[in-house]
Amino acid sequence: MAAGPPVMEALGRLWQVEAPLGSGSSAAVYQARCLGDPRAPPAAVKEFLPAASGRGSPGEGGGADYGFRKEREALEELRGHRNIVTLYGVFTNCASAKGPSYCLLLELLDVSVSELLVHSSQHGCSMWVTQHCARDILEALAFLHHKGYVHADLKPRNILWSPEEECFKLIDFGLSFKEGNQDVKYIQTDGYRAPEAELQNYLSKAGVQGGTECTSxxxxxxxxxxxxxxxxxxxxxxxxxxxxWRVNNSAIIDHIFASKSVVNSAIPAYHLRDLLKSMLHDDQEKRATATKALCSPFFSIPFAPHIEDLVMLPTPVLRLLNILSDNSLYCEEEFEDIMDDIREECCKYGQIVSLFVPKENPGKGHVFVEYANAVNSKAAQRALTGKRFDGKFVVATFYPLSAYKRGYLYQTLF
Incomplete structure (x- = not known):
């Protein structure tokens, strides 16, 4: 795609390729926007590289055509679930310099769990984010397992945040298969591979036929x-x-939880520990199912986001800090003047749906700006962070739209 024109036709529209998002041995992913319709949200294009066609056999998972068909079939059958990436459609890119290539047009998602892990490498993710991710992906797994599918490549890079729907979504179904019909032998990624998949891979490399197929x-x-x-x-x-780990992973999990300082009560951490032990049982027959895991008491505990969460995870709502003083809050004329200035500045980045300033705690003096979409709020967040306003440096974070709509203001943890 890089060698050809940066414009392609898909589903009766022209799409401008804006930036590469990632690439693998058989496919590359790009961000694209629809030309001629500024209201259309940007999308992701996954192009299966023609040069990779024919590599390997279907049973080995090789061949871009085969990978395209596998992922297309899975996404079409799993379409409609909130926590699985949405497939908009499929098309052939005839402008590719290497010949026609098959493409998937997908919803564009944002930050991955892999990126969150980089930013939290010293202290770990907050319980709010961990619980959010756990619930969302277990919901996705419960659905796709009910449909008979095994994802077979779940890892941090394949879990992405949706700014518009404020949830984590599962992507990349290139190694997925129907349970009982495993057509890919080498599944999962090092570090996230289940013991039974490790054994199966070892036997396959050794040329040993037979053995049991992997399950959900x-x-x-x-x-x-x-x-x-x-x-x-x-x-x-x-x-x-x-x-x-192979001898006693339960003891290692205990050690990790015992050595980690946890904000607030340690009880929620114990619930999470027990949940993870049930998911990491060596015996696949004794391992918790996604449906059973969702019943863990860990999910009944409310958590508040940390300030880092609200910086890292975009939403359509922007929260501006360090703008209003107590005096300006209660002087009606001064307050209205400042609000007019804020509204004028924020309108530069997109359509504003609502603007709200609480005059009592929690959230006293914070400015909440709801945009029509997360693309606009992200542009505003980048532009306004660190900007001087009325002599003060602005701090701009995102804020959960669902909580904002309910009128619920977190006492955010810093």
Whole structure:
């Protein structure tokens, strides 16, 4: 795609390729926007590279055409679930310099759990984010497992945040298969691979035929490792591949939780620990299902987001701090003048749906700006952060639209 024109036709519209988002051995992903319709949201284009066509056999998961068909079929059958990336449509890019290539037009998502882990490597993710991710992805797994699918490549890079729907979504179904019909032998990624998949891969490399096929339980193992990394702030690849882990992973999980300082009561951490142990059972028959995991008491505990969460996870609502003093809050004339200035400045970045300033705690003096979409709020956040307003430096974070609509203001943890 890079060698050809940066414009392609898809679903009766022209799409301008704006930026690369990632690439693998058989596909590349780009951000694109619709030309001629400024109201259309940007999208992601996953192009299956023609040069990769024919590599390997279908049973080995090779071939871009085969990968395209697999992912298309899975996404079409799983379409409509809130926590699974939405497929808008499919098309052929005839402008590719290497020949026609198959493409998926997908909803554009934002920050990945992999990126969140980079930013939280010293202290781990907040319980709010960890619980949010756990619930969202377990909901996705419960749905796709009910449909008979195994994702087979669950890892931090394949869990992305949706700014518009304020939830985490599962992406990349290139290795997925129907349970009982496993057509890909080498599944999952190092560090997130279940013991039974590890054994299957070893036997396949050794040329040993037969053995049992992997089940949906492999996805629960992978998610358990992801959540343990989010809680601990550590990459666990070397730990989960160690002999100590194989002998007694429960003791290692206990050690991680015992050594991690947890804000607020330790009881929620124990609930999370027990949940992860149930997902990381060596015996796949004893491993918790996604539906059972969702019944954990961990999900009944309310958490508040940290300030880092509201900086990292975009939403359509922007929260501006360090703008209004107590005097300006209660002087009606001065307050109206400042609000007019704020509204004028914020309108530069997109359509404003509502603007609200609480005059009592929690949230006293914070300015909440609801935009028509998260694209506008992200532009405003980038432009306004650190900007001087009335002699003060502005701090701009995002804020959950769902909480804002309910009139619920978090006492945010810093």
């Amino acid at each position: 339980a492999v996805d629960l193992w992978s998610l358990g490792i992801v959540l343990l990394e989010m809680f601990s702030g550590m990459k666990l690849k070397h730990i989960v591949q160690s002999q100590e």
